[in-house]
Structures are given as structure tokens and as C-alpha cells.
Amino acid sequence: MIDRPGSFSLIWQQIRYQNKLFWRTPIAAFFTLVFPLMILVLFTAIFGNEAEPGGITPAQFFAPNLAVFSAVSATYTNLAIGTAISRDNGILKRVRGTPLPPWIYLAGRIGSATYIAAVSVVVMMAVGALAYGVEIPWGGFPAAVLAFVVGVACFSALGMLVAALAPNGDSAPAITNATLLPLAFVSDIFFRVENPPRWLELIGDIFPLKHFAIAFRDPLNPVLEGFQVHWGRLGYMALWGVAAVVLATRFFRWEPRASKEERAERQK
Amino acid sequence: MPAITVRGLVKTYGDTRAVDGIDLDVESGQVFALLGPNGAGKTTTVEILEGHRQPTAGEVSVMGMNPQAEGARYRERIGIVLQETAVERELTVTETLDFYGGVYPHRRPSGELIDLVGLKDKANARIKSLSGGQQRRLELALGLVGDPDLLFLDEPTTGFDPSARRQAWSIVENLASLGKTILLTTHYMDEAQFLADEIAIIAQGEIVAQGTPRQLVNRSAARARIRFTLPEGVVVGELPVTPSNVYDRMVEMEVEAPTSSLHQLTSWAMERSVELDQLSVDRPSLEDVYLELTGGRDD
Numbered sequence: 001m002i003d004r005p006g007s008f009s010l011i012w013q014q015i016r017y018q019n020k021l022f023w024r025t026p027i028a029a030f031f032t033l034v035f036p037l038m039i040l041v042l043f044t045a046i047f048g049n050e051a052e053p054g055g056i057t058p059a060q061f062f063a064p065n066l067a068v069f070s071a072v073s074a075t076y077t078n079l080a081i082g083t084a085i086s087r088d089n090g091i092l093k094r095v096r097g098t099p100l101p102p103w104i105y106l107a108g109r110i111g112s113a114t115y116i117a118a119v120s121v122v123v124m125m126a127v128g129a130l131a132y133g134v135e136i137p138w139g140g141f142p143a144a145v146l147a148f149v150v151g152v153a154c155f156s157a158l159g160m161l162v163a164a165l166a167p168n169g170d171s172a173p174a175i176t177n178a179t180l181l182p183l184a185f186v187s188d189i190f191f192r193v194e195n196p197p198r199w200l201e202l203i204g205d206i207f208p209l210k211h212f213a214i215a216f217r218d219p220l221n222p223v224l225e226g227f228q229v230h231w232g233r234l235g236y237m238a239l240w241g242v243a244a245v246v247l248a249t250r251f252f253r254w255e256p257r258a259s260k261e262e263r264a265e266r267q268k
Numbered sequence: 269m270p271a272i273t274v275r276g277l278v279k280t281y282g283d284t285r286a287v288d289g290i291d292l293d294v295e296s297g298q299v300f301a302l303l304g305p306n307g308a309g310k311t312t313t314v315e316i317l318e319g320h321r322q323p324t325a326g327e328v329s330v331m332g333m334n335p336q337a338e339g340a341r342y343r344e345r346i347g348i349v350l351q352e353t354a355v356e357r358e359l360t361v362t363e364t365l366d367f368y369g370g371v372y373p374h375r376r377p378s379g380e381l382i383d384l385v386g387l388k389d390k391a392n393a394r395i396k397s398l399s400g401g402q403q404r405r406l407e408l409a410l411g412l413v414g415d416p417d418l419l420f421l422d423e424p425t426t427g428f429d430p431s432a433r434r435q436a437w438s439i440v441e442n443l444a445s446l447g448k449t450i451l452l453t454t455h456y457m458d459e460a461q462f463l464a465d466e467i468a469i470i471a472q473g474e475i476v477a478q479g480t481p482r483q484l485v486n487r488s489a490a491r492a493r494i495r496f497t498l499p500e501g502v503v504v505g506e507l508p509v510t511p512s513n514v515y516d517r518m519v520e521m522e523v524e525a526p527t528s529s530l531h532q533l534t535s536w537a538m539e540r541s542v543e544l545d546q547l548s549v550d551r552p553s554l555e556d557v558y559l560e561l562t563g564g565r566d567d
Contacts, residue, residue: 004344004373005370005371005373013370013371017367021356021359024358024359086356089354089355089356090350090352090354091355093320094348094350094368096320097319097320098343098368098371098372098414099339099340099344099371099372099373100340101339101340264306265281265286265310265473266286
């Protein structure tokens with residue numbers, strides 16, 4: 001009788017291993033955890049932290065937005081870059097040569113990214129609450145958690161799609177930065193644009209980031225009473241996620257570009 | 269049961285036939301070398317056997333299984349040593365072996381593997397701090413972490429300095445003595461000759477010769493080779509024998525019966541009172557056979 005490790009224990013092992021790698025990659029940890037906190041500190045310093053009459057404080061707006069931004073960095077950006085680099089280094093190819101089922105390897109990466117995203121959201125909201133008086137209405141908590149789950153799933157899938165399409169590990173950061181940063185600006189992550197041009201608003205509406213931010217932010221807004229879950233926005237993010245999964249599955253590669261030897265054999 | 273049986277294996281990429289009708293039989297416990305120049309089709313063949321690629325045509329059976337169809341049940345019985353070491357640079361040696369070992373049903377303890385490849389001093393060092401040779405030794409340990417019955421070694425010593433190659437060879441010899449079947453690809457003749465029980469020489473996607481190192485040498489080596497320097501004041505036409513090659517003043521003859529040719533030659537030299545400098549008789553080496561069969565291509 002062969003004693004094969006079970007799927008659950010394999011996924012757990014993978015998550016722990018990926019977490020260990022994350023904490024040993026200071027640059028990823030910095031951009032995911034520290035950088036959004038720096039923005040929170042800067043913005044509250046620049047814009048002050050006075051509530052508008054009948055409204056909320058700037059920190060009450062920034063903290064959940066930046067929590068979403070961290071969660072997206074932890075999933076979309078880190079999965080895209082990390083997976084593409086692992087492919088370049090031949091690690092994905094090695095994994096394919098072991099009995100580890102490929103889906104478990106990818107599930108481990110996504111599980112780890114989700115864990116890091118959760119840590120970064122908790123840190124952001126905790127710093128907001130302790131340092132800037134951000135309120136966390138517990139009634140909205142389940143809806144915010146739901147938005148987190150759907151959003152993280154969607155952006156994990158998008159991260160894997162970028163990993164699938166990126167030619168190599170060097171181009172992955174360019175792709176994620178060139179997409180996430182402009183999108184954050186048109187999605188009201190860093191500040192609310194008053195009366196934006198219609199086309200700008202439309203771009204924000206098309207992509208899932210704005211929906212993620214609103215679906216996470218609104219339940220935590222103490223001014224919005226009798227709040228309902230943003231089912232429409234969650235559904236729209238889920239659609240993006242499903243499309244990303246379909247395309248990523250279609251285009252995902254486990255091997256780096258052909259080695260010198262393989263090129264020689266293919267072209268002699 | 270043979271460890272590997274391959275019949276009529278073909279792999280094409282567009283119009284290129286990277287592997288063009290290969291048959292192989294590797295016995296269990298054998299060290300089998302696929303020897304050939306770069307671009308000959310070795311890596312493609314091995315990657316099909318590993319299950320990484322689909323063959324275009326032909327039949328492949330490894331330990332009674334189809335590598336493309338069996339998935340995890342096949343992969344838990346093989347070990348793969350990649351051409352380029354592929355591991356997470358931020359993990360330590362022990363962590364890496366623990367991690368990959370954890371996915372196999374039978375794993376060899378990390379400490380044992382570390383001893384086997386001589387990385388005891390580096391057990392807790394991050395991989396990024398290891399030298400190239402140490403990383404290759406870790407790569408060998410990774411090939412063994414699941415206690416495989418069959419080990420694929422793809423160009424295991426390319427880029428090694430001579431002493432690192434000797435070290436790697438002795439590790440492979442150790443493995444062979446444990447009864448593992450080993451399929452080795454290499455473009456170094458001395459490596460194949462030193463390690464392999466059986467060698468298949470592959471060129472342009474086809475096997476051009478196969479046998480034990482000794483059989484291969486004997487194959488074209490029914491002929492011996494006599495060499496000497498043409499004495500001063502003698503032209504080739506004056507020799508009592510017909511040379512097969514002359515370059516500079518080095519005369520080379522390939523002969524069926526070296527004793528009588530040598531007798532003719534030395535008698536003639538004594539009569540003329542000339543000295544045959546650098547006179548030697550030898551048999552072609554594996555290298556000569558290899559160059560003859562592969563047309564000397566090795567770029």
C-alpha cells in the first residue's frame with residue numbers, strides 16, 4: 001500500500017512554502033504591505049483628516065481603498081510576477097516532473113497570495129483605526145469579507161492570466177504596473193475625481209478594481225445606513241474572474257522558453 | 269522487465285524532424301547513455317520519456333507505463349535532474365529537499381541526500397549562496413528525493429570543471445551501484461565511456477550505433493592505425509605501404525593486419541637507414557568512432 005500525501009496536506013504544505021518565500025522576498029513584502037501604508041500616511045498628511053459635514057473623514061475613505069489596493073498587489077501583481085519568474089527559472093517545469101498535481105501547486109500559490117492579501121487588509125484597517133480613527137461598523141463586516149473573497153479570487157485569476165501571457169519574468173512587472181496604477185487612478189482608489197469626463201468614468205466601470213473598492217468600502221462606511229450587499233458589482237467581478245480563469249487555462253505554460261539545446265533540435 | 273522500451277519514436281517541430289524513428293531498450297539497473305552532438309535529438313527524446321512532451325508518432329513504455337498518460341503514478345517513480353538547476357534561491361538546501369520530498373510517497377530523508385552529494389556544510393545555507401557546482405549537486409539530490417527507480421540525467425556535467433566532473437561521476441557511480449536505472453544524455457564521450465553500461469550514439473534524430481563502450485570501439489575498429497613522421501628526404505611514393513592520410517609530415521595508415529604492415533615498414537626503414545620518428549600503433553578510440561558516426565559535428 002503506497003502512502004500518498006493527501007490533497008489537503010499538499011495544499012497546506014504549498015501555502016506554507018509560498019508564504020516562506022514571500023517573507024524572504026523583501027521587495028514584494030515592501031510593495032504589498034508597507035507601500036500602501038505609506039500612501040495612507042502621506043494622504044492624510046496632505047489632505048488632513050477632517051470629516052466633511054455629514055460625510056466621512058478622508059482616512060475613512062482611503063483606508064478601505066488602500067486595503068483593496070494592497071489585496072490586489074498581493075494577488076494580481078505578486079502572482080503574475082512570481083509565477084512568471086518561477087517559470088523562467090525552470091521551477092514550474094520541475095514541479096511538472098514531480099507527482100505533485102499541477103492544480104495543487106497553483107492552488108498553493110493562490111492560497112498564499114490570499115493569506116498575504118488578508119494580512120495586508122487587516123494591517124491597513126488596524127492602522128487606520130488606531131492612528132486615524134477609522135470606524136469599522138461591525139454590521140457591514142460580513143459584506144466586506146464577502147467583497148474581499150470575491151475580489152481576491154477575481155484578481156488572483158487575473159494575476160495568473162498575466163503570468164500566462166507574459167513572455168518572461170522581466171515583462172510581468174511592466175504589465176502589472178502599467179495596468180494596475182492607471183486603473184487605480186480611474187477607479188477612485190487614491191482620490192475621488194469630482195465630475196470626471198464620461199470616458200474616464202466608463203474605463204473605471206469596465207474594469208473590476210472600482211467595483212472591488214466600492215463593494216469593500218461601502219459596507220464599512222458608517223454614514224451609509226441600511227446598507228445592502230453590492231450583488232451586481234460582486235457578480236461583475238466574478239464574471240471577470242471566470243473569463244480570466246478560462247483564458248489563463250488556455251494559455252498557461254509550464255516551461256521557460258526553449259533552451260539552447262531545444263532550439264538546436266527544433267531547427268537543425 | 270525492461271525499464272524503457274521505445275519503438276519508432278518520431279517528434280517533429282514544423283518541418284524539422286527532431287527525433288526521426290528511434291528504437292531503444294534499456295534494461296533495469298542499467299546506466300544507459302544517449303550520446304550525441306548538440307541538436308541531435310537527445311533532449312527531445314528524454315523529455316518525451318519524462319512525459320513533458322507528446323511524441324508525434326511511435327510507442328513509448330517506461331516501467332510498463334505510458335509517460336504521457338499516467339501522471340502522478342508515473343512521476344512518483346522517476347527522478348529528473350534538469351540541465352539547469354531550477355530551485356527557489358531564497359530557500360536553504362534542507363528546506364528545498366524537504367519541500368520536494370514532501371510530494372512523494374516514498375521520500376529519502378534530506379540529511380541522507382545531503383551526505384550523498386557532499387553538501388553537509390551547506391545544509392542550512394540559502395541556495396543563492398552556493399557555487400555553481402554545489403547547485404548542480406543539489407540538483408542531483410533533487411533527482412533522488414523521491415527514491416526513484418529510474419533517474420534521468422540530462423547533460424549532468426555540462427559546464428563543470430574537471431574536478432567537479434569527477435565528483436559528479438562518482439556520485440552517479442554510487443547511484444548505479446544502488447541498482448537504479450539511469451538514462452544519461454551527454455555530448456562528452458569520456459563521460460559516456462566512464463559511466464555507461466550501454467551507449468546509443470544519436471545524430472540528426474537517429475540512432476547511428478549502439479552497444480557497450482567496448483562493442484562500439486570494436487565495431488569500426490577491426491582496423492588498427494599506424495602513425496609515424498615521414499623521414500627527411502623521403503617522399504610518400506617511396507614508402508613500401510600506401511598511407512590513408514598524410515598531414516604535414518605525419519603519415520597515418522589504417523590496416524587490417526598491423527603485424528605484417530609494420531614488418532614491411534620497419535624492414536624498409538632499416539634498409540634505407542632512416543628513422544621513423546613518433547612511430548605508434550593504436551586502435552581507434554570511442555572518440556574516433558563517435559566523430560566518424562556523427563560526421564564530427566559538435567557545435
